[in-house]
Amino acid sequence: MTVNTLIDEKAIQKRIKELALKIEQDYSNEEIVLIITLKGAVFFATELAKSLSLPTIIDFIKVSSYSGTQSTGEISFNLDISENISGKNVLIIEDIVDTGRTLTYLKEYLGKKNPKSLKICTLLDKKERREFELLPEYVGFEIPDKFVVGYGLDYDEKYRNLPFIGYIEQ
Numbered sequence: 001m002t003v004n005t006l007i008d009e010k011a012i013q014k015r016i017k018e019l020a021l022k023i024e025q026d027y028s029n030e031e032i033v034l035i036i037t038l039k040g041a042v043f044f045a046t047e048l049a050k051s052l053s054l055p056t057i058i059d060f061i062k063v064s065s066y067s068g069t070q071s072t073g074e075i076s077f078n079l080d081i082s083e084n085i086s087g088k089n090v091l092i093i094e095d096i097v098d099t100g101r102t103l104t105y106l107k108e109y110l111g112k113k114n115p116k117s118l119k120i121c122t123l124l125d126k127k128e129r130r131e132f133e134l135l136p137e138y139v140g141f142e143i144p145d146k147f148v149v150g151y152g153l154d155y156d157e158k159y160r161n162l163p164f165i166g167y168i169e170q
């Protein structure tokens with residue numbers, strides 16, 4: 001299998017800096033809780049967090065809906081957040097929004113904990129695959145309907161450590 005580059009490392013880093021700047025402006029020095037979805041969003045989230053000059057708290061959540069390249073259509077809950085987010089500005093950090101199922105679920109779940117604000121920041125958006133109405137507030141790149149790997153994204157748990165985003169050619 002060959003992995004072709006879709007977005008190279010330099011372009012990703014440049015875009016993350018732009019997103020960080022936008023987020024800083026929008027939250028104007030208020031405290032923010034980044035809820036990072038495991039495992040995929042970790043690479044993106046750490047880069048983004050390092051570029052943010054806001055008072056920042058980090059937390060993690062893990063739900064899964066995928067096996068292989070096909071969505072199973074079911075969400076399983078693997079790890080919950082440990083922070084109290086009531087009254088806080090919460091920003092969910094995701095690697096990719098595909099059908100929108102995962103984030104629709106997460107938004108509803110976290111919304112019940114009464115955050116002051118609740119937004120979504122995703123590195124990638126496969127807009128044309130959307131089945132659930134969901135508009136992430138911050139999007140790194142809109143991408144075509146291709147299965148992508150790298151920069152945290154996996155195919156059966158492999159390729160997450162690639163420093164770029166690529167697609168697999170069989």
Ligand code: IMP
Nearest residue numbers: 097098099100101102146147148153154
């Ligand atoms: P959704 O619930 O359909 O929006 O799917 C979101 C999740 O599916 C993401 O958090 C990824 O884990 C996974 N996913 C969707 N598309 C891709 C892809 O192209 N490559 C790797 N993982 C993907």
Ligand code: MG
Nearest residue numbers: 037038040095
């Ligand atoms: Mg994911």
